[in-house]
């Protein structure tokens with residue numbers, strides 16, 4: 001068969017024919033990947049590289065570390081801590097809220113799951129701005145939530161739910177929850193129900209079977225969701241800007257201020273680079289904790 | 300631990316569909332019972348009811364006299380081997396087998412000893428630290444088996460546990476399972492749709508069709524004295540000839556009076572809807588009608604001969620057009636027996652090999 005095909009194209013199927021065929025294959029893959037590589041290069045590598053360069057250029061135009069030295073100022077330190085606090089709380093919240101939802105979805109029949117999934121994805125179809133303003137309305141002093149809480153007698157008078165840390169967290173949780181649920185759901189879907197039955201026949205109560213078998217097998221999804229939510233929250237701008245009411249200062253807002261108010265590109269770049277470096281470090285640490293490399297293939 | 304299992308009036312409906320119909324089955328302590336039936340007959344459903352993953356519509360299962368159905372699955376002390384193994388992918392071989400023991404809070408040293416013992420039994424000792432996805436199908440099968448027996452369950456259930464293995468390995472595992480059973484004597488329910496596997500392995504076979512238990516007997520009885528046409532057809536290659544009942548109680552086939560077998564029940568089976576079941580290997584050929592008094596002899600015409608290596612299949616046709624296969628041993632002594640196509644022959648069967656079955660399923 002091979003011989004016949006080879007004969008039709010170039011005469012004989014000798015070693016050089018197979019070598020050529022292999023090269024051709026390698027080239028065609030490279031060509032197919034080229035557009036993607038170009039886009040990644042232009043949109044990612046170049047701007048990040050430029051950012052990196054900018055961060056080392058001082059006010060006078062020369063190479064300097066002054067942009068990084070400024071980051072030690074208390075205002076930046078506080079912002080840095082706040083940013084990570086919020087990102088941490090939002091991530092934790094999305095795990096606590098998202099895991100049970102994803103679990104429920106994964107146990108439903110495919111039809112029911114598809115219907116419920118629409119409600120999870122629905123928020124994606126409306127703009128973040130609209131949703132954030134909606135929360136602003138709901139969380140106000142005389143908003144729906146406060147009036148419910150008061151009429152139910154849970155609180156005596158309206159509590160400040162917006163223009164602060166709480167409002168920011170609630171708003172971000174809402175926007176980011178699907179990013180936790182979707183990867184969790186897709187990894188839970190792949191867990192064969194027979195594993196749980198097997199655990200049960202070994203003598204594990206439903207609770208034990210869940211913790212010993214289901215939870216460990218859902219770790220890749222948990223990792224993906226955690227990383228997505230955490231990293232997205234580190235760079236969140238719109239929601240904290242609107243729902244924080246100026247009282248919550250996130251890293252991204254400092255970057256914006258430096259650019260728009262002070263036109264200080266060097267300072268903004270340094271902030272960006274630091275965030276990037278810390279994010280990568282955290283990713284590496286998370287990878288260690290979840291041992292994802294072991295779960296994917298290398299068990 | 301040897302326990303008797305007694306299944307009484309067990310039924311299961313999925314909606315209006317009856318997956319199990321009034322199953323009654325008494326399994327002796329330490330017995331190896333096989334559920335045999337075609338696809339969709341309810342074997343898995345019955346096993347899942349035993350394991351506790353399917354709740355029956357009605358009925359009762361007594362294990363050593365105690366009701367099993369009211370116990371949750373994890374308290375049934377039943378070892379279960381899945382068709383697809385269902386080994387925990389995030390645990391290695393040791394951890395998989397140790398899992399049931401950990402749940403029982405055995406001391407570490409004892410867990411270690413027992414896991415090693417179980418691995419020895421399935422001959423996998425050198426694989427103790429392997430990740431389970433680095434095992435072959437047969438090895439996974441053994442690990443699954445080790446995990447199911449390591450905690451000395453009262454009952455061992457196996458669902459088509461060998462069907463994913465290739466023929467050689469499968470036959471080897473059949474023998475190993477048999478040996479293991481001889482050592483442990485755990486009451487075992489094994490599921491298969493392979494009649495040969497069932498005949499080789501079981502103390503008794505429960506033939507199931509459409510959710511109903513058709514016959515529960517030893518492999519020999521199932522094969523040699525099937526009660527219904529379905530059982531005869533399912534456990535071996537069979538040709539069925541219509542039996543005509545005479546007024547005086549005698550039976551005949553194609554107008555030839557039938558010499559009936561000795562064993563009881565044969566005549567009882569000779570009801571209005573009766574068939575003579577003939578197996579290729581029980582038949583012999585001769586040019587003329589056999590003069591023997593213990594032999595039923597039918598005239599037919601040879602059609603073709605099929606060479607199968609270890610046997611020679613002669614296909615012949617009866618006057619009514621129905622064809623029948625006769626298995627000959629391809630040895631020199633039989634050479635003269637092989638007919639040419641179109642040649643008239645006689646097909647002979649000893650009366651004790653003439654099985655009468657009823658036509659219902």
Ligand SMILES: Nc1ncnc2c1ncn2[C@@H]1O[C@H](COP(=O)(O)OP(=O)(O)OP(=O)(O)O)[C@@H](O)[C@H]1O
Nearest residue numbers: 313316318336337338339340341342343344345492
């Ligand atoms: N959860 C269920 N809902 C509805 N019908 C079911 C369910 N489980 C099984 N059945 C039906 O019950 C019948 C028996 O199924 P079962 O799985 O017990 O067959 P089986 O004998 O194990 O077949 P196989 O040899 O193919 O494994 C089938 O017709 C099947 O479609």
Ligand SMILES: [Mg+2]
Nearest residue numbers: 342343344459
């Ligand atoms: Mg089945």
